[in-house]
Amino acid sequence: MIRILVPGDEDALEAFLLQYADSSLFLRANARAAGLVDHGAPLQATYAAAWDGGRIVAVAAHCWNDNLLLQAPTHIADVTAAAVAKTGRPVLGLLGPWEQVAAARRTLGMDQAPANKTSREELFALALADLQVPDSLARSSVRCRRTRSDDLEELSIWRVAYAKEALGEPDHPLLLETARKDIQRWHDEGRSWVLEDGGRRVAYSGFNAVLPDTVQIGGVYTPPPLRNRGYGRAAVAGSLIDAHKAGAQRAVLFAESATAKKAYVSLGFRVIGDYGMILFQTQPS
Numbered sequence: 001m002i003r004i005l006v007p008g009d010e011d012a013l014e015a016f017l018l019q020y021a022d023s024s025l026f027l028r029a030n031a032r033a034a035g036l037v038d039h040g041a042p043l044q045a046t047y048a049a050a051w052d053g054g055r056i057v058a059v060a061a062h063c064w065n066d067n068l069l070l071q072a073p074t075h076i077a078d079v080t081a082a083a084v085a086k087t088g089r090p091v092l093g094l095l096g097p098w099e100q101v102a103a104a105r106r107t108l109g110m111d112q113a114p115a116n117k118t119s120r121e122e123l124f125a126l127a128l129a130d131l132q133v134p135d136s137l138a139r140s141s142v143r144c145r146r147t148r149s150d151d152l153e154e155l156s157i158w159r160v161a162y163a164k165e166a167l168g169e170p171d172h173p174l175l176l177e178t179a180r181k182d183i184q185r186w187h188d189e190g191r192s193w194v195l196e197d198g199g200r201r202v203a204y205s206g207f208n209a210v211l212p213d214t215v216q217i218g219g220v221y222t223p224p225p226l227r228n229r230g231y232g233r234a235a236v237a238g239s240l241i242d243a244h245k246a247g248a249q250r251a252v253l254f255a256e257s258a259t260a261k262k263a264y265v266s267l268g269f270r271v272i273g274d275y276g277m278i279l280f281q282t283q284p285s
Contacts, residue, residue: 001051003051005049006036007036009047012056013059015055022273026209026216031047042064048080048082058075070094071097076104077107092279095277097274113281116281122256123271124253132266133241134266136230137237146193186207195238202222202229206218206219212248215240215243215248217236217240222235
């Protein structure tokens with residue numbers, strides 16, 4: 001049976017997603033933070049699930065930002081079609097385990113749709129007790145702290161650069177406005193950090209999904225002139241030290257570039273699977 005989830009289905013959804021916890025952080029965190037009713041507000045989504053008796057066995061969530069999040073080892077065509085039919089909105093992105101992302105693209109007939117980004121990335125995880133702290137942070141030659149309001153304009157400009165470089169976003173008039181909203185929200189929610197060297201901002205790290213026991217790292221950025229100095233790695237480590245103090249026990253992330261992967265391995269992260277991301281073109285390039 002395929003049906004749209006409603007309030008009261010939260011426990012069944014969490015029980016299913018816990019079987020795939022490390023590749024389900026967006027789904028788990030968004031459902032916990034915003035519930036199962038979709039009014040189009042940030043973090044909300046329409047969740048379509050396949051049921052076997054009283055158990056969920058697959059889910060697709062069509063989110064407020066028109067991305068489709070997947071955890072559907074079976075029935076992927078059914079849950080994908082049901083979620084998109086219910087919202088009536090376009091699909092601007094697909095995220096989840098790579099094979100599921102590729103299958104959903106075929107289901108939606110979007111094989112030929114142009115994309116800004118198509119990537120099969122490695123999924124990494126780390127028990128925070130095993131974090132390897134960079135020497136620069138351990139010796140306090142650099143400082144990692146939570147963002148302040150006076151950081152946000154520069155970080156918004158960095159976010160624009162990140163969107164172009166890492167997500168393939170073309171330049172368009174709304175890009176800075178969107179970046180400002182994202183940076184402000186992450187700051188307000190207490191999930192963004194900057195690294196300073198000599199009082200100068202040199203790198204950014206944030207969490208794009210947060211649960212009491214697990215955080216997911218995203219949006220890590222160092223301006224090009226400041227790269228190859230270990231700043232990004234130290235920013236990630238500093239954010240994870242704070243998360244561990246607050247009670248988190250585990251961190252996950254997905255990465256594509258060899259440089260980023262090397263940095264994460266040096267912090268103690270290990271590959272545990274893959275993660276796919278397809279972001280379709282929405283503006284002329």
